Amino acid sequence: MQGMKLRINAARLLADIEALAQIGGTPDGGVSRPALSPADLEGRAWFRGRAEGDGFEWRQDGAGNLSAVLRASDPSAPTLLAGSHLDTVPDGGRFDGALGVLAALEALRTLREAGVRLPVHLEAIAFTDEEGHVLGLLGSRALTGQITPEDLERPRGGRAALADGMQRLGLTREGILAARRRPESLAGYVELHIEQGRRLEDAGIDIGVVTAIVGIRSCWLRFVGQAAHAGTTPMPDRADALLGAADFATRARALVMARFAPGVVNCGQVCVAPGAFNIVPGEARLALEFRHGADADLDAMESALLALAAESAQRYRLKLEVEPGERCAPALMHESVTAAIEGAAAELGLSHTRLLSFAGHDAQVMSAVTPTAMLFVPSQGGMSHNPREFTTPGDVVNGANVLLHTLLKLAF
Ligand SMILES: [Zn+2]
Structure with a gap:
């Protein structure tokens, strides 16, 4: 194995993270660089200056994705990508996104300095608008051909915000739709x-070592009872819809913890009708969402949760109606890439878990078109999307070294 002893330059990577955190920096040590904002543009320009200053080939595609490129000698070689995003949520932290981009750039620098010749092109990429300030995962969706003209008509941040941002960045609709790369041109x-x-x-x-990014399923549960006078209706005679919804919500938590860990469930909204102090609720409509890593787990959770809802409804003499909601399939990471990450971590003497x-x-x-996986490093207190987000320098450097050696394993 070529370059087993290679290590990234820790001081250089930590200095980059510190420097980038000043752009859009907030007084409490956080960062505000929403996608396509002036601060994001400044961060992007900084990244370009850093990559070009280091002598890397620079590339910006039609969706505004930014890359530093280390070329293989064979021009027809496929491209191995490593990266993340430079945009942040408003009042976010300095590591979410930035770490993945800067560690990828540092891996490129380390390989070039060591004179390692790779059989693939290696690209450190910063994807546009990961956080969804204007569209959500804009850059990666464009690169993989998963954006339609209709998506650009109804962006989640509103059409005006998208139009403004595109103009600021010099992006066009045509450019975004043409940013797709052929899957055969990608190595992972x-x-x-x-x-x-x-x-x-x-x-x-x-x-x-991330094995999957969870899928999300949602639905509305409608518990239907009988609206009635809150004073004159004796307690045993009531068909109180809210009680069915409340019974379900508390038991759903216990069910998922007992049978579907590490899956999660959330009852995020309840609308009670008619909705007055003096009327027993005749209807309760509850927004149910649950997440897990595989379709089979989601299927099992779905039937167990719906059976539970039917039970709660019956307990309070209610009818239950289910309206399907949005679904997002789980994204499975590729075994070849997760195995490379585990191998790299083991060789570096680092503990790891799936x-x-x-x-x-x-x-x-990305996982839809090319072998993909992610690696995580610890977040102090689990804090994120918050100025207090913190990962220790030691963990930053560990993550970057595992990334470097994962790329080496995948390249050869
Ligand atoms: Zn992120």
């Missing part, structure tokens, strides 16, 4: 990210 995608949870920290484990990602990432989009 690896993303280093902070965990944004406490599992690694609590277990004292260095590296999380886990699910409960947050969305560009990797879920």
